[in-house]
Amino acid sequence: MWNVYLILVVLLLILTLLPKIQNSHWVFRVPEFGKIQITYFIIITFILGFLADSHSEYFWYFQGFLGLMFVHHGVILVKYTPVYPVKKHSRQQKSSQKIHFISANVYQFNTEYSRFIKLIEKYNPEIFLTMESNEDWEKAMQPLEKDYPYHHKVTLENTYGMHFYSKIEIKEAKTHYFVANDIPSIEVHLMTEDGFSFVFFGVHPPPPSPTEEETSKERDGDLLSTAKRVKKIDKPVIVVGDFNNVAWSKSSILFRKTSHLIDPRIGRAFVSTFHAKYRMLRFPIDLMFHSEDIFIEKLTTLENFGSDHLPVYCEFFIDHHNDQQEERIEKATTEEKIQAEEMIQEGKEEDGERDAVVTED
Incomplete structure (x- = not known):
């Protein structure tokens, strides 16, 4: 399970970093599409880390990486949820019909x-x-x-x-x-x-x-x-x-x-x-x-x-x-x-x- 955990950490880090590279090739642009799914997998992998049977001295470094990635994606994605504050406007008399x-x-x-x-x-x-x-x-x-x-x-x-x-x-x-x-x-x-x-x-x-x-x-x-x-x-x-x-x-x-x-x-x-x-x-x-x-x-x-x-x-x-x-x-x-x-x-x-x-x- 520890090896699976390490592979997931590395893969999620790669998928997070690739879109940061300003290259138009699909390899760099496609990971942008999966930001929501990547964030879910970061949470799953973070939990998996505590279940992995290992006492590696680097464990908390990996968990820290996952935490930073979650914050990075979360700050971007939260804007596209009802949690993000945006004023709502009701229809007035002088407005058009719906x-x-x-x-x-x-x-x-x-x-x-x-x-x-x-x-x-x-x-x-x-x-x-x-x-x-x-x-x-x-x-x-x-x-x-x-x-x-x-x-x-x-x-x-x-x-x-x-x-x-x-x-x-x-x-x-x-x-x-x-x-x-x-x-x-x-x-x-x-x-x-x-x-x-x-x-x-x-x-x-x-x-x-x-x-x-x-x-x-x-x-x-x-x-x-x-x-x-x-x-x-x-x-x-x-x-x-x-x-x-x-x-x-x-x-x-x-x-x-x-x-x-x-x-x-x-x-x-x-x-x-x-x-x-x-x-x-x-x-x-x-x-x-x-x-x-x-x-x-x-x-x-x-x-x-x-x-x-x-x-x-x-x-x-x-x-x-x-x-x-x-x-x-x-x-x-x-x-x-x-x-x-x-x-x-x-x-x-x-x-x-x-x-x-x-x-x-």
């Missing part, structure tokens, strides 16, 4: 279309976004168009298709290809019946992983390009999607600071979405950020509909007369702005090797 949306990575090869349609019918959001939706998914979702007359579709077979459906009137819609001509992001300008305009961004950059992109360069470049675009818009803004990133990573924080948006998970919950089938190995990679005049009342996951991601459900309202969220906005320093520009350029120069049509392994 708006609801669902964001879902449907998994291109998931053929349980009816389960997703029933999910939309059950929660009846004003708007919903799908990612990894191809031509088959587009055909399957046609029955919903009678209730969602406004839509913007980017139909692709490379697992980066995206479809946006709305009951709220679309005034303008654009598709951006910030770093690659096969990775779309959408920008949709909407106007509610009670006269509130806002902009909805849908994003889905490629992940750094041993089976997809070798580095995080395209992901980070795409997200930071979106952040720059958002900063130019003088309207309430929401950015939603499968970020293939976690909120506490350096690039996510840089995204938040560059865009001047707020992370609603802070003071609320992790809202973990992937992998839908394995609760203990679930990461919060379907993220959301919003401007200061958008107020989130509810942010949660919904039931699985056959995808590898859980859908995200959100209730929010718009209030131009409430400045209390301004204090939550962090702005990028000059050094961070330079770094963001460099990451955008690296993302554009990276040659992602994706097929135009992808088949399930």
